[in-house]
Amino acid sequence: MSTITTRDGTEIYYKDWGQGPVVTFSHGWPLSADAWDGQMLFLAQNGFRVVAHDRRGHGRSSQASSSNDMNGYADDLAAVIEALDLRDATLVGHSTGGGEVTRYIGRYGTERVAKAVLIAAVPPLMLQTPANPEGLPIEVFDGLRSGLFKDRSQFYKDLALQFYGANRPGAKVSQGTLDQFWLWSMQAGLKNAYESIKAFSETDFTEDLGKFDVPTLVMHGEDDQIVPVHDSARKSARLIKGAREIYYPGAPHGLTATLQDQVNADLLAFLRS
Helix, strand or coil: CCEEECCCCCEEEEEEECCCCEEEEECCCCCCHHHHHHHHHHHHCCCCEEEEECCCCCCCCCCCCCCCCHHHHHHHHHHHHHHCCCCCEEEEEECHHHHHHHHHHHHHCCCCEEEEEEECCCCCCCECECCECCCECHHHHHHHHHHHHHHHHHHHHHHHHHHCCCCCCCCCCCHHHHHHHHHHHHCCCHHHHHHHHHHHHHCCCHHHHCCCCCCEEEEEECCCCCCCHHHCHHHHHHHCCCCEEEEECCCCCCHHHHCHHHHHHHHHHHHHC
């Protein structure tokens, strides 16, 4: 397997396909780089070099006991970028991966970055606080932790329905799509997935978003049951100077799968613009 080893000894798996301008992909919780295959193959066939890694504790990366937080995730992304000497890269992040990309830019700047794309991303802050009254109550995230700890296998099967909007009337989501969500999720370590809930829900990315100085595309489904659009994408777009926005009516959190062709076309157009 292709791996790099971080400063704390964590092995990070990555895949690296194609040739051309570089696009990196940071996946959502609790999945792996495989969740991006539909985008990666498409872009590799259209003249791009695509790189995606499994977050620490997820997929084929080692299950580190520490740094299961946004700073750790951003540092791992930086380690991959530096090990492969990637330059002028477009950083694409979905959900928790969108937080990872945002924190990377907040910590490392845009010296190696040409563009950024946030898809159904968690910034600026998911948790309800006095300063963020539209956020989700802490009880929502406590419920995720409880469900994960008690029966993570069934928890992931239930979560897949919301993730892809399969619980909506008339939804057309294949059993295969739901099954692969479960498979990818079960590859994540319990400790890593558990601690990641705090990372994606309680991290405030407001200052990081203010450091974006590259062309940025914000994409989000308007029927996202996991990361509500009104408290994420619409706020982030206002904090990123000159951000472009695309909203998909009726689309769920997992729109990279349910609207794969449309998302791919919009990504390609942005990359070529």
